Every structure is written in C-alpha cells, then in structure tokens.
Amino acid sequence: MPKKRSGGGLSPTQQAAKFLGVSVLAGAVMAGIALPAAGALGLAAKGSVQGFDDIPDNLKSPSLSQRTTILDSKGGQIATVYSRDRTVIDLKDISPYMQKAIVAIEDSRFYQHGAVDLKGILRAVNQNAQNGGVSQGASTLTQQLVKNYFVEEAGDDPTKVAQATQQTIGRKIRELKYAIQLEEKLGKKKILENYLNITFFGEQAYGVEAAAQRYFSKPAKNLNLQESALLAGIVQSPSRYDPVNDEEEATKRRNTVLQRMAEVHDISQEQADTAKAAKLGLHVSKPKNGCITAAKGSSFFCKYVENVFLSDPVFGKTKEARAKVWNRGGLTIRTTLEPQSQASIQASLKDHVNKSDKVAAAATLVEPGTGKILGMGQSKPYGYGKNETEINYSVNYGMGGSNYGFPTGSTFKPFVAAAALEQGRPATQEYSSPNKMPYPSPVQTCGSKPWTNQANEQVPNESADEKGPYQLKEAMAKSVNTYFVQMISDIGLCPVMDQIGKLGVVQGNGDKLPQVPSIALGAKGISPLTMATAYAAFASRGMYCTPIAIESISQQIGEREKSLDVPKSTCSRAMSEKTADTVNSLLSGVIDSGTGQQAGLTDRANAGKTGTTDERKNAWFVGYTPNMSGAVWVGSASQRVHMVGIQIGGVYHDKVYGGQVPGPIWRDLMTGALVGKDSPSFNLVNIPDPQKDKDKDEDRGRDDGNNGRHGGNGNGGTTNGNTISGLTDGGLTDGGVVVPTPSFSIPEGWIQGNNNGGNDNGGQRN
DSSP states (O other), rough: OOOOTTSSOHHHHHHHHHHHHHHHHHHHHHHHTOOOOOOGGGHHHHHHHHHHSOOOOOOOOOOOOEEEEEEEETTTTEEEESBBBBBOOOOSOOOOOHHHHHHHHHTTTTTTSOOSSSHHHHHHHHHHHHHHHHOOOOOOOHHHHHHHHHHHHHOOOHHHHHHHHOHHHHHHHHHHHHHHHHHTTOHHHHHHHHHHHHSSTTTTBBHHHHHHHHSSSSSSOOOOHHHHHHHHHHHEEEETTTTTTTTHHHHHHHHHHHHHHHHHSSHHHHHHHHHHHHHHOOOOOOOOGGGOOOSTTHHHHHHHHHHHEEEOGOOOOSSOOOOOOOHOOOEEEEESSSSSHHHHHHHHHHHOOOSSSSSEEEEEOOOOTTTTTEEEEESSSSSSSTTBSSOOOTTTTGGOOOOOOOOOOOHHHHHHHHHHHHTTTOOOOOOOOEEEEESSSSSSSSSSOOOOOOOOOOEEEESTTTTOOEHHHHHHHHTHHHHHHHHHHHHHHHHHHHHHHHTTOTTTSOOOOSSSSGGGGSSSSSEEEEEEEHHHHHEEEEEEEEBBBBEEEEEEEETEEEEEOOOOOOEEEEEEEHHHHHHHHHHHHHSTTHHHHOOOSSEEEEEOEEEEEEOOOOEEEEETTTTEEEEEEEEEEEEOOOOOOEEETEEEEEEEEEEHHHHHHHHHHHHHHHHSSSOOOOOOOOOOOOOHHHHHHHHHHHSSSSSOOOOOTTTTTOOOOOOOOETTTEEBBBBTBBBOOOOOOTTOOOOOOOOOOOOOOOOOOE
16 A cells, blocks of 8 residues: 555655646547547546547637726826726737746746647656655646636636636646647737736736736836746745745745746846846835726716716616626726816815815716716715715715715705796796795695695794795895795696706605605705706706716727727706796806805806705805806715804804805816816896885895805705895896886785695705
C-alpha cells in the first residue's frame, strides 16, 4: 500500500501520480479526437474522452464587463461606475514588455505549442514530484483564458463562480476542448490580447489597462520593463503579490519574472539585473468607482442617471435585463448636466447653507422647452457619514428621493390660477377673500361625489388686515389663502387635477394628489425636480416637457461600438399660450418689492413664487426665466425642524420665509448659471388693477418686508407670497399706470353650506 504522510494527505509520489493522471488525460484528450484512449487510463479515460465529444462546440467569448463613463453635456467626465474596473484595449496599445513578461512567466512556450503544452505538462510533473506537491501548473494561456471566460460569465453569483473554478476532471476536459477551439478560431495574438484584457490584477483592477492606471497612473502602452514584470507577477496570486500591501513579496515576484524573461531570451541578463535593482515605482491611483466619486458635486445627479437606466424599459423589458446591461458596463453616457449650471448650484448652496446645519437645501435646474436637467445638487453631500446622505432630496422616491417629497406651500397656487384661467376666468377675477373662513363646501370633484367640509375646517390668511375683496393679481402677490380656496370652489377640483396632470405634478411617492380644497395651499409633498419642470411650462408658454437626464449612450461590445436608444422628452401643451403668458405676468418682476428684493434677478426677465409651510418646516422658491427654470427647497428631510430662531449658513433667522433663504439661493445659482446666455423676454399681458378707495388702498398696499405669509395652523403647509412687479404703497399698477377695469365684489361669506369638512391632512394647511 502506498505510504501516506503523517498529516493524512497523499504522499509526494501519490500527488505526482494524480497530477500525472490528469496530465496524461489531457494528452489523451488531444489524441482522443482521433484515437481511443489506452494505456494507464483504461476505461476511465475512455469515458472522459467520450464526454469530450459530447461537449457543445459553441463557446462564445463573453462581453467583458467594463467601466461605464458618465459625461456632462460638454463631454467632461462626471464619474465612472463599474462592477469590474476594466477598459478593453487592443494589443497594439499594450507595452511589448508587458506582452513578453506575461508570456515568460505564465506560458513561455505559448508561441510554440497548441492549446495544450505536453512538454510543459511533463516539466510540471517532474517539478511537482521533486517538490513533494503541486507547486507548478501546466495550463496554457489559452486554457487560462477559457477559465476566465467561465468566471466572467458567472459574474458575481458565488455558486456560478464556484462551478467555473471547481477542480474537477470534467471542468478540465471542457476547458481543454474550448481551448482547442479558441486556438483555431482566434490565433495567438488575439488570445494574448483577450487574456490581458480579462485577467484580474488585484486592487479591483481587471485587465492590464486598469492595472496600469491603478498601480502606476499611466496607460498600459507606456509600461516599462520593471513595471510590466511587476504586473505580470501579480496574476498568479493577486492577494499574495499585492505591491500596495506587501512591497517585499511583490518585489521578489517581480524579480522572478525578470529572471524568467532573461532565461527565455526576451531580455538580456544585464537588463534583468538593472531592472531588479530598481524600486517598484508605484504611483497608485485609488479606485474611483461609483457616483460617490462624482466630480462637481454631481453625485446625486449621477445616481439619478443610474436609476433612470435601471427603471426605464427602453434599456430592457425587465429590471433584471436592465441590471445585466448596466453591470456589463462599457457604456459612455452623455448626460444633460451643464457644467456651468452645476457649478453655480454647488457654489450657491455652499454660500448659503452649511452641511452641518439642522436643515438641508436642494436645488434643481431644468431647461424649458426641452426638459433637460441642467443641474442638481444639495447642501448635504452624497455619502454615508455624519452630515451626509444617499437620499436625493430633488427627486421622487422611486428615483432615490425622500419618501413623500416636501410640502410646497404657496408655490402650488400658480397651478390653481392656471386652471381657472383655462376655465375662462379672467385675470381680474375677484373673490371676497375674508380674513378667515370655513373651507367652501360642497366642492365638485372629478367623481360624482363632491367634497364636503364635514369637520368645519377653517382657512385663515396671514394677518388680521388681510381681507378682501381681492382680484387675482393682488391675491397672488400677497398669497391670500382664502382667495385660492374660493377659486377652487368656483371652478371645482377637477380642472385643477387636470391641470397638474398635464404638468406632471404628483406626490413625491408617485401618487396623484388628493382631491381636496387644501391642495391649493401646498399641503402635500412634491419634489423640487417636479416643481422646476412644471414651472418650466410657464416659461415655455404652456408647453410641458418631461424631464430627461440622458442625451446619448454608446456601448463598447468587443471591437464594435453601438448606440443605444435613450428616453426622449415628451412635450405636450399643458395650457394655452394666453394662460401661460398671464401666469408669467402675475409672477414676473420678482425684484420690485418685499422678498423679491432678495430673490429676483436684476439683469433679465424673471418670475417666481415663494412658499413657506405651516410651522415653517419647509421653505421654497421656484422661479424661472424664459430659458431656465429652477426650484430650491430648504427644510428638514425628517420634517421635524421648525425654522424659527435658527442658524442657517451661519446666519440667524427669527423666522424663515421662502424669500429669505431659498430666494437668495435661487438668485445666486440662476445668476451664475445664466452668465453668457441669452436674455429673452416674456410675452407679458396687461392685467388691470381694480379701482379702490385711495386711503384703503394705501393701507392694504403696504408690505411687511417679508412678503411671505404664514397663515399657519395645524401641522401642514401654509403659505408664503410671491413677489411681483408694480406692488407699491399705492397698490398694484401696470407700468406705474392704474388702469380702470370693471370689477365685481363677492360679499364675505357668500358661500353657504354645512361647513363641516376637513382636509386630508388633519388640519394641515398652507
């Protein structure tokens, strides 16, 4: 009986015999294509050879997973993302030293033998027998390439990886047959190229190009002799010979490769000795994988792009299919992100809000008429540490945003006005607008059952002297709550729902907004991207365009590059040009009074609306020029911070209004984003002011300097007014001229009903 070692394993003789058996089997396989197995292998080999013939002849080179590069609209790199950091390159772009080094150490007879090196097998058997173990393998580069194909196809599935690397005769037989196939199909140079592109070099680097960049911060074509030898040496055991973590062991291995290159006459002994004496010369580049590494503060936008890819059917019918394409990588994604706009967003946020503040700020810019997202950022950076977050406050939950978005306050009121104008109400529409009143009841909904105020909920205005009658222009300027709930009572909820549907306005969780009168006061959560895109429809004279983040995508597949279809913006008419022009006239000129002095632009036509919710948990400014729309939100993602007596960006605020913090952020980011861009004008319409008693008008025309009405009660949204041109101590004018117009007045308390309904938010109002 053969002797066993004391540890219970096979003796050196047994190990050598076992290795010899497998090796001779390899030889038998080579011969087995035409000859029956015989000799020492007997029937076992015969069965194996028969299995060889049964292996399908359809090995396909896998599409190697590569890094994906995400670019801004100008072609600048935002980030690289990958499941495996790899850049596939041609053999001509790989240093000749690197080609020689990998062949010398892994398969020095590569150019002399076929798929299987029988001489190499015998040499390995002899060496292993002498060493008392299996210290030297006999797989050719072609066989190793086949094994790497199987590993690549397995991806990150541990079961499939185990199957691809299991040490069985069956796997070896399959590997050998496919190696023969590759030798016939590809030829030596292509096999070497594929091997250098697929193999793992440690430190998250797959393929020689990624390895050259990782260890030496240079392309593979520029690797010198000792650098090439170091990388070639890593392949056998990337963890053991990792030069970053064990320089001494890596140096020994590099020198072994250099000596082998001298022995096979790839270099002279003098060259080898000189290279051995050189230092490793590492210039390590840390892995830069994923959106967390994105430049210009664009991590959140980068992640949004990834979520678009993984969710849009244009990239695959199922989530799994889309994920497979994304993980395979090799994509070059050109996005809509404009570097100037993105830089301006980040600069403004940094100037006005600290990442350590109790509240956060988020801002998004969109191009009217195209839906292109030009910039997206927030004050708390992307990450997982203190004062960081992976939640994108600018987008809906399904795209990585907060659970519900954020209550918008009075920034919702222009949607109500647009719906009324579309229903034929004049821009001079007047309602009694008492200082406080029950929610009107009943109010017609889109269904057969009207909404009724069953709980007798009340809606107040901001201050005691804020009572009507008001026409639309002044009501919008002062953000009069009672005016807009009366407007909804007049036209019904269905026109409002229809209008916001055309503007893509949904809650942050993707649900439709509820059909309740309090919708006018912005009590429900909406994302900044949704608001910026909806307001962009005003800027483009009524054309709403769905937001898009991707301009184009190309994918590298082997040596071929193909273009992928990408989601397109869908533009449709959301309102008439006349309605849009009227809303623009209502909201334009934000620089003239109240909070507009802090929020407006001085060098171009602009319009906007502020909003502050009840208990000052949220503050907004949404504004636009004819060629850019932007939304800014400030608040606590948890909705637990009341912005009263609070420091934001190092500035103390007794009470935060929409024009006080979001307004200046909007002003500064828009100013920077618009530098060098055209300054088109709105198509404004003349909205006459009502004739009023002069003394009464003077009293009402004064603004408290905040122009932000907080009519708070309950726990939801109250409002903050917009700023509008022509608001003076003498009332609202158009170009300084008071234009008489017929008007009517609805007496206070004109709506009758049981007044016993509530809103859907437990009394939450804006």
